Every structure is written in structure tokens, then in C-alpha cells.
Amino acid sequence: MITLWRIFKYSWKNVFRNAWLGLATVFVFMMALLSVNVLLGVNVLLENTIQALEQKIDVTVTFKKATPVEVINQARFFLTSLPQVAGIKVITAEEALANFKARHADRDPKVISALNELSGNPLGAQLVIKAKDVSDYPFLLQTIQNPQYASFIQDRTYDDHQLAIAWIQDAGRKARIFGAILVAIFAFFGALIAFNAIRVAVYTQREEITIMRLVGASSFFIRGPFILEGIWLALFSFILSFALLIGVSAWLDNVLPPLFDSVRVGSFLLTFFREQWPTIVFVEGVGMFGLVALVSWAAVGKYIKR
Amino acid sequence: MYPPDVVALQNVSLKIEPGEFVSIVGQSGAGKTTMAKLLIADERPSTGRIMVGGWDITRIPSRDIPQLRRQIGVVFQDYKLLSQKTVYENVAFALEVAGESGKRIREIVPQVLKIVGLEAQKDRFPKQLSGGEKQRVVIARSLVHAPKVLLADEPTGNLDTLNTRDIMDLLLKINQFGTTIVLVTHNREVVNALRRRVITISNGNIVSDVAQGKYILSV
Numbered sequence: 001m002i003t004l005w006r007i008f009k010y011s012w013k014n015v016f017r018n019a020w021l022g023l024a025t026v027f028v029f030m031m032a033l034l035s036v037n038v039l040l041g042v043n044v045l046l047e048n049t050i051q052a053l054e055q056k057i058d059v060t061v062t063f064k065k066a067t068p069v070e071v072i073n074q075a076r077f078f079l080t081s082l083p084q085v086a087g088i089k090v091i092t093a094e095e096a097l098a099n100f101k102a103r104h105a106d107r108d109p110k111v112i113s114a115l116n117e118l119s120g121n122p123l124g125a126q127l128v129i130k131a132k133d134v135s136d137y138p139f140l141l142q143t144i145q146n147p148q149y150a151s152f153i154q155d156r157t158y159d160d161h162q163l164a165i166a167w168i169q170d171a172g173r174k175a176r177i178f179g180a181i182l183v184a185i186f187a188f189f190g191a192l193i194a195f196n197a198i199r200v201a202v203y204t205q206r207e208e209i210t211i212m213r214l215v216g217a218s219s220f221f222i223r224g225p226f227i228l229e230g231i232w233l234a235l236f237s238f239i240l241s242f243a244l245l246i247g248v249s250a251w252l253d254n255v256l257p258p259l260f261d262s263v264r265v266g267s268f269l270l271t272f273f274r275e276q277w278p279t280i281v282f283v284e285g286v287g288m289f290g291l292v293a294l295v296s297w298a299a300v301g302k303y304i305k306r
Numbered sequence: 307m308y309p310p311d312v313v314a315l316q317n318v319s320l321k322i323e324p325g326e327f328v329s330i331v332g333q334s335g336a337g338k339t340t341m342a343k344l345l346i347a348d349e350r351p352s353t354g355r356i357m358v359g360g361w362d363i364t365r366i367p368s369r370d371i372p373q374l375r376r377q378i379g380v381v382f383q384d385y386k387l388l389s390q391k392t393v394y395e396n397v398a399f400a401l402e403v404a405g406e407s408g409k410r411i412r413e414i415v416p417q418v419l420k421i422v423g424l425e426a427q428k429d430r431f432p433k434q435l436s437g438g439e440k441q442r443v444v445i446a447r448s449l450v451h452a453p454k455v456l457l458a459d460e461p462t463g464n465l466d467t468l469n470t471r472d473i474m475d476l477l478l479k480i481n482q483f484g485t486t487i488v489l490v491t492h493n494r495e496v497v498n499a500l501r502r503r504v505i506t507i508s509n510g511n512i513v514s515d516v517a518q519g520k521y522i523l524s525v
Contacts, residue, residue, distance in 0.1 A: 006402050017390045211386045214346070215447065216375035217403035219368075 003221060011228030021201055022233055028197040029237030030244075032190030033284060037245050039186050040280070041269045043179030048268060050172035054134050057168070060157040061144060063124040065093065067152040072125050075149050079129060082143065084136035091126040124154055134169050187287075194288065195295050198230055202299035209303040223300045230292035238285065245273060314340040315510045318354075324454065327478070327487045329497045331521050332507035338490045341507070342459045345488070346378055347371050359454055376404050379448025379485075383460035385440045387432040387447075393419070394428040397447045404451065418446040422476060438469030445476060456480060459490045470496065494521040 015022050063072055072090065079085050091099070100123060104111045115122070131137050141156060202209075205226075212222045253266020273280070315337045322328050332338050343349040344356055347366050355364050363374055387396050394415055401411045419425050422442040432440055441461055448456055458477060462470040474496055481487045491497060497504055497520065504519030505512060514522060 002407065003405055014390070205390075208388050208390065211388055212399075212403070213372075214348075214375060214380065214382075214386060215400045215403065216372040217399075218372045221403050 004224075007221065007224035007228060010225035011232060014225055014229045015232050018201070018205075018229075021204060022229075025197045025201055025233050026237045026240065029194055029234055029288070030241045032193045033237060033241040033288070034244065035186045036183065036190050036284070037241065037273075037280070039179075039183050041245075041249075041272060043175075043183060044272050045265060045268060046175045046179060047172070050168065050175060053168050054172065057134060057137075057164075058128050058130045059137055059141060061127045061129065061141075061153055062096075062155040063126070063152050064154045065122065065124045067124060069125075071149065071152050072127065075144065075152075076127060079127070079140065079144065082140065084131055084133070084140055085129060086132045087130045089128040089130075091128060093121050093123055093125050096123040096126050097121045191287070191291055194234075194291055198292060198295045199299045201230070202226060202296065202303070206303040209300055213304050219301070219304055222304060223297055226300045227293050227296040230296040231289055234288045234292045238281075238288065242273075242277075242281075246270065249273065313510055314349075315344075315351075315507075318507075318510075318512055320505060320512065320515065322486060322488065324486055325481070325484050327481045327489070327500065327502040329489045329491060329500060329502060329504045329519075330507060331491060331497055331504055333492060336507045337510040338492070338507055339459060340510075342380075342457055342488070342490045345455075345457055346380055347374055372403065376400070376451050377453055377455075379445075379451065379453040379456040381441070381444045381448055381456065381458040381461045383463035385432070385444050385464075387440060387443055389432050392429050392431055393424055393435070393443050396432070396443055397450060400447045400450045414450055418449045421449065421479075422446040436469070437464050437466075438472060441465065441469070441473050442476070445473070445480075449480065453485060455486045455488060457488045457490070460492070461489070462491070462493055462496060474499070497521040 061075075076088050076090055079088050101112060101115070129137075129140055131140055144150075144153070209222055213219075249266050249269040251266070253264055253270065256265045258264045318337075318341070330338050330341060340349060344351060345358065347363055351364060355362065357363070358374065358378065361374070366374060388399060391399060397415050397418060398411050401414060406414075416425065416428075419428055422445050424439060424442050424446060427435060427439060432443070435443065441464075444461075445456075456477070461477070462473055465473060470493070477487055477489065478500075489496075489500075501518050504514070504516050504521065506514040506519075506522050
């Protein structure tokens with residue numbers, strides 16, 4: 001017990017007596033953790049943005065003017081029953097006209113005056129379809145093209161949006177893969193940087209290790225303070241990097257405008273780190289402390305001559 | 307670690323009695339330090355047998371080495387002090403590694419610091435001490451376990467005449483208390499002044515072993 005207490009005590013003394021080296025090590029650890037966490041945040045933010053874009057996508061099917069209401073309702077019920085459909089909104093011919101007028105009231109007065117000269121409503125009713133997944137749209141449009149409804153359909157917006165939908169789908173998929181690879185690479189380099197920082201810290205004290213051995217210290221007694229010292233430094237860097245991350249996220253919340261009228265970058269990151277901190281702390285903590293302990297153990301062992 | 311074709315010591319056979327003061331002398335590279343390293347298991351002999359106080363340390367396992375080093379006090383020419391620790395902490399460290407209680411350490415350390423005359427410097431760090439003072443700290447550290455044997459490898463190598471005399475007086479005082487002293491040196495004046503047993507090594511061989519010997523210059 002007394003030995004464990006002394007190991008604990010010496011680890012703290014080492015931290016304070018090697019303050020500059022410790023500070024440099026903490027800084028390196030902090031950079032490694034920050035790069036991984038910032039990338040993690042950016043990756044999640046990107047994914048969220050892609051999702052927000054995907055949610056903005058819908059497909060509008062415009063029926064011919066003379067289409068009976070029963071056919072439109074039937075099409076709506078049919079589509080609602082499909083598992084790929086997230087929601088359907090019916091826009092009557094009158095609502096479609098009102099929307100059209102509202103949209104062009106200020107920008108195109110000539111269009112509005114031409115419309116007023118027409119007798120009656122030239123627009124048909126519309127079905128606005130929202131799929132659960134972007135990849136479901138081609139299937140849904142294929143489905144509604146069946147002979148029961150095809151003759152009533154005048155137009156659909158999917159053809160206009162097809163390229164944009166494909167781009168978003170592709171960008172989302174690539175962003176997820178690229179983000180995961182980038183996080184893995186940064187985690188690897190972070191570990192490598194931490195690994196070398198410890199080796200340098202131990203190297204600077206190699207003479208001390210040899211002396212401890214010569215005066216009769218056991219390997220455990222020599223290694224213990226180094227391992228604990230490394231763990232304290234990792235703990236400091238852990239706390240500092242998270243404090244910095246939260247501080248910067250809060251600052252971004254005030255500075256950056258919301259993305260797509262809804263996603264506030266800072267708030268989003270804060271929420272993400274607040275909700276995910278147990279997982280992040282566990283994974284990074286186990287990784288960092290495990291790495292520090294193993295590297296310290298091995299690095300000190302190199303200088304324990306017999 | 308020596309290359310395979312280099313023989314550091316050969317045909318060496320000697321016995322040192324308890325309470326003796328023995329000087330091991332020879333020119334640089336003669337094998338003196340190798341002999342000292344064998345005694346503290348810092349090197350292993352390729353053949354032969356080494357006994358310390360009835361303990362066969364020829365093939366001592368690594369885990370037992372700390373135990374051996376707590377029983378043989380060692381003084382080095384380059385001091386080998388822990389630079390991050392104070393004088394008191396350096397001396398106390400040798401007791402702490404052995405698991406001595408705090409109370410016992412607080413009793414022993416001031417006593418040995420008094421013996422070597424460093425009570426006033428106990429809170430200083432090694433870099434704040436003179437060469438002679440550093441060597442005294444090393445001697446104090448080697449005394450905390452009240453060892454039966456004190457091995458001093460060139461203890462005066464970095465010291466001036468005055469400090470050399472002080473350190474030698476201290477070693478003689480320790481020897482008077484019954485501790486066996488093994489002094490490894492190539493300092494002729496020191497050896498000649500002692501008039502104690504002198505073992506001369508040359509090219510890894512013992513060339514003379516005289517009860518009240520002198521440093522043989524021609525070897």
C-alpha cells in the first residue's frame with residue numbers, strides 16, 4: 001500500500017517538476033484529441049446537412065384539369081399504403097392556383113394579368129409526395145405511372161429534380177465514407193503523435209530510470225510513476241480539449257448564421273457533444289489512457305537495464 | 307555489453323573478508339569497472355561463480371537484482387543522483403524503493419546526512435551542489451540500508467585534492483564501523499596513502515594481490 005502511495009506521489013511530483021515537458025505533451029495530446037473531435041463534429045454536421053437537404057426533396061404529381069376527385073383520392077390512398085411513403089399532401093386545383101398567384105404576384109405581373117384573362121382555373125390538382133428515403137422516388141413514380149392513373153397525370157417534377165436528387169444521394173454517401181475514413185486516419189495519427197510524445201518524455205528521463213534501478217528500485221516502482229504521469233497528462237489534455245471544443249461550439253453558435261434556415265452549427269455541435277459525450281469519452285479515454293499506459297510501460301522498459 | 311570476442315576479465319579468483327578495505331587498481335580498460343559491475347549484477351559472467359555474503363549471484367534473476375542492490379552500497383564516479391529530487395529525497399529514495407515506512411525514513415535519513423555532513427543542504431537539488439557534496443550524497447544514499455559492503459567505483463575521479471581527502475576519510479570512517487569497502491580506482495596517491503590491501507588488474511587478469519600494497523605504476 002505504501003508503495004502504491006509513493007508511486008502516486010512521485011507521479012504528481014514528476015508532473016510538476018517536468019512542467020514544461022508536461023505542458024508540451026499536454027499540448028500534443030490536446031491537438032490529437034481536438035483534431036479527432038473536430039473532424040467527428042464536422043462529419044456529423046455534414047451528415048446532418050445532407051439529411052436536411054434530403055428532407056427538403058419531394059415530388060409533385062400534377063393531374064389533368066378534368067381529373068375526377070375520386071381518382072386523385074384513390075391515388076392518394078394507394079400511395080399512402082406504400083411503406084416507402086413518408087407523407088402525402090393533396091393540393092386542390094384552387095389551392096394550386098392560389099399558390100401560383102402568390103408565387104408570381106410580385107415578380108411576374110404579366111403572367112398574373114394573362115392568367116386573369118383566362119376563363120376558369122387552368123391548373124389541375126397536385127399530389128406532393130415525400131418518400132422515407134431519397135432512393136425510393138424512382139420506385140414511387142414508377143408505381144403511380146400504372147395504367148389506372150397514368151392517363152390522368154399531366155406532369156411530375158421528378159424529372160426536373162432527378163439530377164439534384166442523384167447528386168445529394170451521391171454526396172451523402174461519399175461524405176459518410178470519406179468522413180469515416182478521415183476520422184480513422186486522424187485517430188491513427190493522433191495515437192502516433194501521443195505515442196511519440198510519451199517516448200520523448202521518457203527518453204529525457206532515461207538517466208533517472210537507470211539510476212533508480214541501480215539503487216534497488218523494482219521495475220514496478222520505476223514504471224509506476226511514469227505510467228501515472230502519462231495518465232495525468234492525458235487527463236489534463238482530455239479536459240482541456242473538451243472545454244475548448246465546447247467553448248468554440250458556443251462561440252460558433254453566436255457567430256455563424258443557421259444553415260438551411262434550421263441547423264445552427266454551434267447549437268448542433270453542442271447538442272451532439274452533450275448527447276454523445278459518454279461514448280466519446282469512453283472510446284477516446286480508453287484509447288488514450290490505454291495507449292499512454294502501454295507506451296510508458298514499454299518506453300521505460302527500454303531503459304531498465306536488467 | 308561487450309562484443310563476443312572481447313574478454314573483459316579472465317582467471318579472476320579472489321575472496322574479500324568482512325570488514326576489509328580493498329582497493330582494486332589498474333589502468334583504464336584493465337577490467338576494474340567490469341569487476342564492480344559483476345558485484346552488483348550489472349553484468350553477468352560468461353563462466354565462473356560470484357558469491358556475495360553467501361548468496362550466489364552468478365545467475366541472479368532480474369526480479370532479485372533490486373534486493374541485491376539494497377544490500378550493497380554503491381558509489382559512482384559520476385554520482386548518479388536523481389536530478390529531479392532534493393538531497394533528502396535522493397537519500398530517502400533508496401529506502402522508499404525498499405518499502406520502508408515514512409517514520410523509519412524520517413529517522414534514518416537525517417542520521418546518514420549527519421554522518422556525511424550534509425544536514426544543511428538537505429533541500430538542495432544536485433545541480434546546486436559541489437562535486438564533493440554530490441559524492442557525499444551518494445555515500446549517504448549507499449549507507450541507508452547499513453550495507454555490509456560498500457562498492458566505490460572511482461569515487462574521487464571528479465574531485466579536487468581537498469575533496470578527495472574528505473571522501474577517503476569518510477570511507478575510512480565507514481570501514482571502521484565494520485563495513486567492507488571495495489574501492490575501484492586508478493588514483494595512485496589515494497591507494498598509496500591508504501596502506502590497505504591492493505588488488506592490481508591488468509588486461510583482465512589479477513597481476514598482484516598485496517595485503518598492504520601500493521599502486522604498481524609499471525603495470
